[in-house]
Amino acid sequence: MSIFSLFRKQRSAPMARERLQVLLAHERASSSSDLVSVLREEILAVIAKHVQLDSDKVHVKMDRDENVSILEIDVEIPLDAALQAA
């Protein structure tokens, strides 16, 4: 019995804090991923108007920090397509 009552007395606030941190890290990432996929599609469409490219070679990434969000766009353009455009 005494062992159980020891467990029951365990403080609950640290658990609340930890669960929230894990959950919110996940939810923040997923709420911006909608935006990321929309951005990816639209950026791809704009570039595809001028340059032929592989849709797998477009990477869009969003990092969210306390103060700033960073949008990282990485587009790999094939060499011959780049020459055509020039």
Place this chain on the structure above:
Amino acid sequence: MGKVIVVTSGKGGVGKTTSSAALGAALAHKGDRVVIVDFDVGLRNLDLVMGAERRVVYDLVNVIQGEAKLSQALIRDKRLETLFLLPASQTRDKDALTPSGVETVITELKRVFDWVICDSPAGIERGATLAMRHADIAVVVTNPEVSSVRDSDRIIGLLDAKTVKAEQGERVEKHLLLTRYDSNRAERGDMLKVDDVLEILSIPLIGIIPESMDVLRASNIGAPVTLADARSAPAMAYFDAARRLAGEVLPITIPGEKRGIFGKIFGRKAA
């Protein structure tokens, strides 16, 4: 031009209406012209909390639909002559609020009042998004409890995306108002501490309102807690929060903690 404050939270029952009334009365108490607008169409309660439930003739929806003039719908508080209330409709549904109608009303109110306080409904639907739409400042009301903190995080995301300021590339000034705080339980480790919530939500703190009987007592008699008993602990915390909203820099005290702990009291920076 007045400033628009939205009092919001996502979760229901955390103290949005209580806080809207208390902060509004505190700002009006020092002579500012204040209007509190109830956006909870269908479930209005601000009128009741402020003791004006029998004086409602016209409401926000009547004004938006052109059935009444704004001046006819505004109710002047009986205790403070610079404090006004614009009630929500009790009978219509939330679709009666239109974005352009809300914009017109807010623009007109900003011209006349120093502070336009929008009391948001719970949730993230139309009523809540329209309440925050024109905000310059957001007061995010949060209880030290997991579901409230999670919903506040969601609301903070919306404030950064769905407001006019956000769309113009500006920022809504966001503040955390921690309500129903019990420092004894937090000290024992049975409630999230102030610093826990601040670290998780990472927006500046504007005040800590202690869990108190005085809040219920005030709503029982139909008065904002800052007017019902200005010397009570929650009232003093709301008065301080109102002064911070108006730009004053005050140290934040944790209600219920002994004043002797200087490190805790003065070590914390105000929002």
